[in-house]
Amino acid sequence: MTMKKGTASGTKGKPKLRLVDEFNEKAEKPVSAGRLLPPDARRVHLKGKRFVITSAQNNTDVHPGFLKALETFCEKNDAKLMVTRFTYNKTAFSQEGQEEGQLWYDPAIAKYTFSESAEITKKLILCGELDVSPSAVDPLSGFDNYCQGASGIIGHPKFAMKSLPGLGDDMARFMYTTGTCTQRNYIQKKAGQKAEFHHNYGALLVEVDDNGTFFVRQLAADNSGAFHDLTDKYLPTGEVLKGQRIEALTLGDVHIEKVDPLMEKVAFDPGGILDTLNPKYMFLHDLVDFTARNHHNIKNPFFWAHQRQLGGTVEGGIDLAGAWLKAHERADRKDIIVESNHDEAYERWMGEADPRLDPDNVRFWHESCAEKQG
Numbered sequence: 001m002t003m004k005k006g007t008a009s010g011t012k013g014k015p016k017l018r019l020v021d022e023f024n025e026k027a028e029k030p031v032s033a034g035r036l037l038p039p040d041a042r043r044v045h046l047k048g049k050r051f052v053i054t055s056a057q058n059n060t061d062v063h064p065g066f067l068k069a070l071e072t073f074c075e076k077n078d079a080k081l082m083v084t085r086f087t088y089n090k091t092a093f094s095q096e097g098q099e100e101g102q103l104w105y106d107p108a109i110a111k112y113t114f115s116e117s118a119e120i121t122k123k124l125i126l127c128g129e130l131d132v133s134p135s136a137v138d139p140l141s142g143f144d145n146y147c148q149g150a151s152g153i154i155g156h157p158k159f160a161m162k163s164l165p166g167l168g169d170d171m172a173r174f175m176y177t178t179g180t181c182t183q184r185n186y187i188q189k190k191a192g193q194k195a196e197f198h199h200n201y202g203a204l205l206v207e208v209d210d211n212g213t214f215f216v217r218q219l220a221a222d223n224s225g226a227f228h229d230l231t232d233k234y235l236p237t238g239e240v241l242k243g244q245r246i247e248a249l250t251l252g253d254v255h256i257e258k259v260d261p262l263m264e265k266v267a268f269d270p271g272g273i274l275d276t277l278n279p280k281y282m283f284l285h286d287l288v289d290f291t292a293r294n295h296h297n298i299k300n301p302f303f304w305a306h307q308r309q310l311g312g313t314v315e316g317g318i319d320l321a322g323a324w325l326k327a328h329e330r331a332d333r334k335d336i337i338v339e340s341n342h343d344e345a346y347e348r349w350m351g352e353a354d355p356r357l358d359p360d361n362v363r364f365w366h367e368s369c370a371e372k373q374g
Helices: 064-077 107-112 190-197 261-268 273-277 301-310 314-328 341-352 362-373
Strands: 002-004 017-019 050-057 080-086 117-121 124-127 151-154 161-164 173-177 202-208 214-220 227-229 232-234 248-253 281-285 334-338
Touching: 050 064, 064 080, 064 107, 064 227, 064 232, 080 107, 080 124, 117 202, 151 214, 214 227, 248 273, 261 273, 314 341, 314 362, 341 362
Parallel strands: 050 080, 124 151, 151 173, 248 281, 281 334
Antiparallel strands: 002 017, 050 202, 117 124, 161 173, 202 214, 227 232
16 A cells, blocks of 8 residues: 655655555554445456365464475365465564565465455455454454455454354354464463464365356364365375375264254265264264253143144153164264253253143153152
């Protein structure tokens, strides 16, 4: 951005014009400046099908092993590596060797740096122009509408993802942060020390299909710089280990009485998620929905009538969960049911229900209470 520097009274000649780096705080300050257009009107359009996006801090050394692993990934998967920049503690380091008005960034990432607002697809925006402090507790706070109906990516050393509300048939929207490729470099006070704990060596992988639909997943590295993507492990030496089992997979909320058949096929059919990733552990939240007597509808007589019409009973829901677990169990994987609010509704029902008013479930209520008491 070109800005005009004012001149003192009596100075001869025209005002000096100069380029000021937006990340610099010590450059000479102009008299005035301004932009007519918002960020979305200045966006560039990126070409390509696969991008790896991370971030870097000023005056901070890159993690050489992680950068090497990222470069290997991009070479093997025909991806473009992009590094956004953020600033922190700008006055603590010498800028010797840099042009006036510029901060120092590790030369190892010079060819990858990107500091503009960019459209990856019409529904996914890379906010490379943003400079969010690495000590921000919630780096996504306040950006819900920044991308105006699209999902967005913000460079930051903390991993975060936030789902955003939409209307009707709107495509699901998310905001993401990237992780970083630079080392820990924080002021050793409260905010900096908290940020150091949440510092993540990582990047976002963005893949775009032929229909323009995007898919995003995190590449989270360990302290050596090695990271997994699906069943491949990328090492800081540049090696790639194929066919690796993942440690664990969380399906999220199962709600067995309302499970989506398509999602179950995607997860469990041959060639599906479980078959491909072959996790050592599978974590299940809200295995049962407890539809038959969920406390949210317990006083709704129309809901009770509908459950009777469907033949929905508490015992039927529990039996369905057991059969589902049996059908999907594997000897080389440990399945763990995480205590969740819908599962806990079973115990709540035992403590609050009046079996005299519920003939469809009275026998199972007595049996459940007897087993719990015993």
